[in-house]
Amino acid sequence: MPTPTDLGLPETPAFASRVDDELALRLYRSMLRMRRLEKRAYDLFLQNLVKGTSHLALGQEAIAAAFGEAMRADDWTFATYRGHAHTLARSVPMEPVMAELLGRSTGLLSGKGGSMHLTSVEHHMMGSYAIVGAHLTVANGAAWSAQLRGTDQVAVCFFGDGTTNIGAFHEALNLAATWRLPVVFVCENNFWMEYTPIDTVTAVPRPAADRSAAYGLEPVFVDGNDVLAMYDAASAALARARSGDGPTLVEAATYRHGGHSRADPGKYRAEDEIRAWLARDPIDTYRGHLVATGVDEARLKEIDDDVARELDEATEAAKAAPPPDVDLVERDVWADGGASWRN
Amino acid sequence: MPTPTDLGLPETPAFASRVDDELALRLYRSMLRMRRLEKRAYDLFLQNLVKGTSHLALGQEAIAAAFGEAMRADDWTFATYRGHAHTLARSVPMEPVMAELLGRSTGLLSGKGGSMHLTSVEHHMMGSYAIVGAHLTVANGAAWSAQLRGTDQVAVCFFGDGTTNIGAFHEALNLAATWRLPVVFVCENNFWMEYTPIDTVTAVPRPAADRSAAYGLEPVFVDGNDVLAMYDAASAALARARSGDGPTLVEAATYRHGGHSRADPGKYRAEDEIRAWLARDPIDTYRGHLVATGVDEARLKEIDDDVARELDEATEAAKAAPPPDVDLVERDVWADGGASWRN
């Protein structure tokens, strides 16, 4: 398992790019919303209020936040089962997200989808897909639709390092490149495919960047814990897509703080691996950077409080909501709202 | 569509490698068997004696012949629906091949498989697979078995340029490289995916060679119409596999003289494209090379006659054989020889 410095990453994120103050704070707020909501979700698991499985993006927030800010409101997000952060990044309110995790009728999907399938078409968050690889091909379709209709929209598709080894990845990248589709593929390389170190099952050291040439693309490898570097990379890829120059494959190096999913304490990872990456926490280091560059701590505190309040209210409201009505079981199989397959 | 010279290929094959005389003639004979059998098969289609579909390798014989000679008797072949040449390359007699094309009881598969599925386990010809891509993963399995059992066998898997765009290609290459499997992947790039020029649907100019780096492999690009260059490439790849250094991905540039399949006259191709490639015919040019380097034409004539005789005998015998007994329909679904799924 390579250390961050083996990968050419600085010991802590460099934060070498510059953005205006408002954006700087929006990025902070966005990451914080993700972090806090997921920590709360984790507490609720422990209380057995969240059923099923759940995959947290704790530690990976910078990627979702940077793209969320860089994207146009009508650009589309396609995410995986590890999709809470990407959902919040598109300004989806916390309450329906939390309610969905709790399986309540007020959930984003009325309790039908659960943690792995968060979707909010209204916010152009086009879904969280739980079969590895498939959604890369679907993102192409949205991009194709934008291309045909001339809308200048871009589809952004997030996935993990392990996903680069499945067939759909290859098909999607080749089609996107051949058709010059306005799509951005973002590989969040957290170095683990569930419990398996990615380098033990992958033929190249950088699962995405070392494969871009196979699709005629330039390699793009970014510090995924540096929200400003990510913002730059996102902006560049989105601009390229919008200008008709086709797809970009971005590899963002990052790390998940916890286990793969709810059931996993993540014990298979070496102590110093975890330590090195905790020192690169995207939020703590960024907060430090903001303060060091002159942002008033009071403003940050205000955001912290704001997010805390939003979260508490969302949690309480979600917990108070009733479970979904069982009639929903036979709803929405078809466009007519029902489930009937016969006359 | 690139011309042969665009691709860095000489106008006619260079035949720069040297092999001993016996082998030189074996290669000639092997190619001739393929060519003649397939031409005969085509005549039989026209007489409506061969039913179903059929995909000829006319023009691509050098690849199959070179590997056939370079492989050890216990190495395995995995081919596609375009598998007649690869079957003959493993010394399978002509008669059961011809009988299978004619749907006779004496066919290699008793008429159950047809042209697209030629298999002779006895000759380590492990099958012809008609779903694009799948057999690359299966070849890995044989290679894995050789690796585990320490038998030094190599699996050789042939497929077309179009196949490099399907997901299974990617999965197979990554697994082979990661597990250092003794497998050789041979992409016969004939520049057409059925009726579609490969460069219109592929993100890189050389569909296989330009992707080897994605699997940590060196690019190998060979003149697939130069049987001696192919023999060298085959020998090198087999030796590498046998020594435990893992897979090779070979791209062999070639051309099919006819259409994609029986139903296709191949009219979508430009006249001068066809002309340029006919000038590179692997058999004619090789025969010329042999004569030019001092091989007695009488010896070649002897081989020609021999092959003609073998073919005539095989054709007559196959035509004389009865159709398969209909009882075969319910045979060999299971290892017990039957088709019963209930008691």
Place this chain on the structure above:
Amino acid sequence: MARGIAQELEHDDRVVFLGEDVASAGGVFKSTVGLLDRFGPRRVRDTPISEQAILGAAMGAAMTGLRPIAEIMFSDFLAVCWDIVANEIAKTRYMTGGQVSLPLVIRTANGGGLRFGAQHSQAVENWAMAVPGLKVVAPATPRDVVGLFAAAVRDPDPVIFFEAKGLYPGKGEVPDGEIVDELGTARVLRNGRDCTIVALAAMVPRALEAAETLAGLGIDATVVDVRSLVPLDTRTILESVAATGRLFTVEENPRLVGWGAEVVSIVAEEAWSELSGPAVRITTPHVPLPSADALEDHARPSAARIVETVRKTLG
């Protein structure tokens, strides 16, 4: 078939068509010749051999305002993109609580008869029928090909459209003008007193032929063309069984868990008391399809086998 696709490309400019060799080459069955010239390369598009990417593109496009028609050349190849069909396209509306609509059609050449062997000859409409969220259509006549295809393209839900490749060479009347049929409607092709024979796609002409022969033997059969497996016109089937008291199904797919089993089971539950004897399925045996003509012909249900089975059963 080209006519059916052209009609829909003409009718709605959100309709687009993609697949392998469909544009420049006009399709391997020549069923899409001329579409590229008429509608241009933006709306009629050749793809790489990437069935997952093809259907994923169709799905993503359908989510965002287009109405794609995707071709999977042979239905056997649905297996290489089955995830996109069964896990993505079929489930997305449901699991998003109805947020996502997927108006798309997957057309594919299905079934045997052309001696293509086991990997290019299966009838797999039962695979699709087993997956909630898909509509499944399998026409038997040129007219239905056009009319049901139009209905499929205009339907707001994903439809898998199975074209019986054994029927491609077949001819039949297709009236002029726009034809739009209705999904979920079976058609009674022949009315008889003695039994109901329910058939689909390539088996429909065989069932009709068998019925003619049976008539000569004094057995008067009703023949129902199911046309659409999902939605399924159970009403027509149940009414017919109520009238005749006897049910036969004729399926091209291998024996186990075919659509015939579903039809028999519905009748066995809902019209048990109307049945006056066993319900009998006539199917290909539970084997992959062999290639040689003698074998393939023996494997698939023939008119003769239908006649023989009905005759023996009705005794």
Place this chain on the structure above:
Amino acid sequence: MARGIAQELEHDDRVVFLGEDVASAGGVFKSTVGLLDRFGPRRVRDTPISEQAILGAAMGAAMTGLRPIAEIMFSDFLAVCWDIVANEIAKTRYMTGGQVSLPLVIRTANGGGLRFGAQHSQAVENWAMAVPGLKVVAPATPRDVVGLFAAAVRDPDPVIFFEAKGLYPGKGEVPDGEIVDELGTARVLRNGRDCTIVALAAMVPRALEAAETLAGLGIDATVVDVRSLVPLDTRTILESVAATGRLFTVEENPRLVGWGAEVVSIVAEEAWSELSGPAVRITTPHVPLPSADALEDHARPSAARIVETVRKTLG
């Protein structure tokens, strides 16, 4: 489960085991913990997320002398490698005229109950049943998990082994020593006069519970655990129906073309005259599975629903 795999790795050194996270991590359901340490990295092997490559490797290895066990983590993921299952593994023996043997097992976690939502909860044993050339097994008890697994691994044909993930937390007696059961044998778990309830996998305990309740209501039910869909023990089922005259099936899969339809159809043809009333299938409705506990519990057949259906039907 680890015990069953260990027994077979121990029994035959041609047996190898591969899959995602199965070695170092011991499986996502912790069902393979300890195997790597005991049998080493050559025989117990972690793979990339490449289901096609996994099953292709198993197939190629089985053709050349090994007896692989491949894990597909969730049965929903069979869709991403369905080509290898349905077009390659299933058909190869047949289309090569019997030349190729494929002694391999695909084990996979199947069905709902864990609130995983639509893409991780399907019961898809009917997908496999529809494909000639596959054997299909779905045990309901820990003892059968071991015994039928051994039978599957020792079988010369490819077997898809569906493990009901809703039963993983369950406990049950597994006797010491080697256990090898027999494929194609159903088991009568309870003998009753009034009706036959045929169930599979996670539905078996529910059928038994329902039978207990029904007994209290004066309805005496036979419960048959099918255990193996291919080969199918039709004899046991037909005998039971002959004795009771009434048939119910309890399926976890969505409504259409499930194994229950096959069983009902066999009975409707071969034991029609033994039936004294409609045959009734109890299934999940034809919907993908929802995630929230209230919804998932409502969707899957419960003991209460079985009781209710049987009572109403017989009443």
